[in-house]
Structures are given as structure tokens and as C-alpha cells.
Amino acid sequence: ETGVTQTPRHLVMGMTNKKSLKCEQHLGHNAMYWYKQSAKKPLELMFVYSLEERVENNSVPSRFSPECPNSSHLFLHLHTLQPEDSALYLCASSQDGLPNPPDTQYFGPGTRLTVL
Amino acid sequence: KQEVTQIPAALSVPEGENLVLNCSFTDSAIYNLQWFRQDPGKGLTSLLLIQSSQREQTSGRLNASLDKSSGRSTLYIAASQPGDSATYLCAVRPHNAGNMLTFGGGTRLMVKP
Numbered sequence: 001e002t003g004v005t006q007t008p009r010h011l012v013m014g015m016t017n018k019k020s021l022k023c024e025q026h027l028g029h030n031a032m033y034w035y036k037q038s039a040k041k042p043l044e045l046m047f048v049y050s051l052e053e054r055v056e057n058n059s060v061p062s063r064f065s066p067e068c069p070n071s072s073h074l075f076l077h078l079h080t081l082q083p084e085d086s087a088l089y090l091c092a093s094s095q096d097g098l099p100n101p102p103d104t105q106y107f108g109p110g111t112r113l114t115v116l
Numbered sequence: 117k118q119e120v121t122q123i124p125a126a127l128s129v130p131e132g133e134n135l136v137l138n139c140s141f142t143d144s145a146i147y148n149l150q151w152f153r154q155d156p157g158k159g160l161t162s163l164l165l166i167q168s169s170q171r172e173q174t175s176g177r178l179n180a181s182l183d184k185s186s187g188r189s190t191l192y193i194a195a196s197q198p199g200d201s202a203t204y205l206c207a208v209r210p211h212n213a214g215n216m217l218t219f220g221g222g223t224r225l226m227v228k229p
Contacts, residue, residue, distance in 0.1 A: 004159070031215060042120070043160075043205065043219040050215060090159055096215050104150060105215065107159035 002026055004108035006091050012114045013081065021076040021111045023091030032074040033105065034066060035090040043090070049074065050096050081115045088112050118143045118210055122220035129196055130228050137191040137223045139206035144184050150217070151180050151191050152205040160205065164191070196227045 004025045013019050025032060031050035037043045048055040049068040056066075063085075065077040074091055092105040119142045129135050139149070148167045152160040164173045164180040166189070172181040179192040193200060203224045207217040 033215075040221075042221045043207075045216055045218075048216060055216070088157075092160075094215055104162040104165050105160075105217065106162070107152075109159045110157075112157070 004091060004093055004106050006089075006108040006111050008111060009109065010112045010114075012116065013078070014116050015081060015083070017081075018077070018079045020078065021089055021091075021113075023074040023076075023108055025072055025074075025091075025093035025106070025108075027093055027095075027106060029093040029095045029106070030071050031094045031096040032068060032071070033092040033094075034074065034076050035092065037088040037090060037110070039087075047076075078113075081113075083115050086113055086115045118146075118208060118218045120206060120208055120218050120220035122204075122206060122223050124223060125221065126224040126226075128226040128228065131196060131198060133196050133227075134192070134194050135196055135225075137193070137204050137206075137225070139189040139191070139220055141187045141189075141208050141218075143210065144187050145211045146184065147209045147211050149180075149182055149189050149206060149208045151178075151189075152207065154203045154205060154222070156202075163204075193225075196225075198227050198229050201225055201227050 007022045033048050034046040046060045047066040067075040088110045090110045091108040094105045121140050123138045150165045151163045154160045166173050166182045177194040182189045203222045205222045207219045
């Protein structure tokens with residue numbers, strides 16, 4: 001595997017289910033990101049893990065819970081979601097840290113989530 | 117709060133035409149600006165990254181310019197091909213905010229054979 005991989009590629013879940021999205025990067029990067037892409041809305045950053053520090057978008061509901069066990073893996077745990085949470089969830093990674101300029105972000109193919 | 121706008125939202129052109137996609141941002145205090153390409157149902161691919169101190173970047177038939185003071189960037193595609201059909205997204209990284217990108221809504225491009 002190369003680059004950034006995401007599993008599953010498609011997920012359908014009910015509002016009472018608990019599921020997890022997985023992301024793995026094979027680029028040796030030290031930062032990973034979760035983005036949400038809804039229809040007709042700009043891509044929205046949800047969470048960042050950079051240099052082992054977590055930064056989050058304060059508008060993300062608590063029913064989304066990220067986990068980053070090491071620099072290569074990132075999870076997004078989902079519970080009691082709403083139909084409006086249906087979207088494409090994208091993971092990305094980059095190599096960050098001073099004094100070098102930040103590298104570009106490399107994106108995975110995404111998980112298409114449908115909440116019934 | 118930084119806002120990024122892309123115009124037009126959709127564009128359809130015949131093959132071979134040169135075209136320009138526009139991106140504007142409200143806060144000029146940016147670290148860099150990137151242009152991405154997204155094919156349907158897929159992730160993003162970085163096309164060009166322009167640092168705040170640069171005016172333009174070129175890659176093949178693509179040329180991106182940056183006018184930070186006016187909050188504008190353009191992506192120029194020369195001699196368009198059907199394979200260029202995709203959604204093009206621009207994103208800015210603000211100063212002192214980590215690698216946290218703010219994206220525009222994208223321009224959906226269709227190049228007709």
C-alpha cells in the first residue's frame with residue numbers, strides 16, 4: 001500500500017449504531033487530519049493531530065470522536081449520528097514542523113457515509 | 117474568520133480552450149495557497165502550492181498565480197483536455213494556525229470532446 005488509505009470506502013449505518021472509520025498513511029508523515037465534505041458545502045476540517053498535539057474544530061459535535069494511536073493511524077469513532085452527518089469523510093496527512101515549510105497534504109480516497 | 121470563494125461554481129468548455137478558474141479569500145494573512153483536483157467519489161490531489169512570498173507556480177499546462185494583497189488567486193489551464201474534467205478546489209493556510217486549510221467550494225469543470 002502506498003499513500004493514504006481509508007477503510008471502509010462505503011458505510012451505511014443507522015442512527016443508533018456505533019462504527020469507526022480507519023485511515024492509514026504510508027508516507028512517514030507526522031500529522032493527520034479528518035475532513036468532512038457535504039454536498040454543496042466547502043470541505044470542512046474536523047480534527048488535526050500534529051506533532052502528537054490534537055487540534056479540533058470547535059463546531060464538531062461530540063458524536064464524532066477521533067483517535068490517533070500512532071503517527072501512521074487515525075480513527076474516527078461514530079455514535080448516534082444524524083442523517084445530516086451523511087457525507088464523504090476524507091483523511092489526509094502531511095509532514096509538519098519548524099523550521100521546514102509545511103508540506104502539502106496528501107488525501108485518501110474517502111469514506112462515503114450514509115446515515116439512515 | 118477566513119472565507120474562501122471560488123467562481124464560477126461550474127464551467128463547461130470545448131476541448132482545446134484555455135480557461136481560468138478564480139479563487140478569492142478575505143484575510144490576506146496567509147502562509148500559502150494550494151490548488152487541488154478532485155475526481156468524482158475520490159480524494160484530493162494537490163496540483164500546485166504557492167508560498168505567500170511567491171507570485172506564481174507552474175506545472176505542465178497549469179499555472180497558478182497569487183496576489184496576496186488583493187486576496188486573489190487564479191488557476192490557468194492551457195489547451196484543456198477531457199481528462200481535465202474534475203472539481204478544482206483552492207485552499208489557504210493562515211499564518212500561525214498550524215496546517216489548517218480553509219477550502220473554497222470548488223469549481224466543477226467539464227471539458228467536452
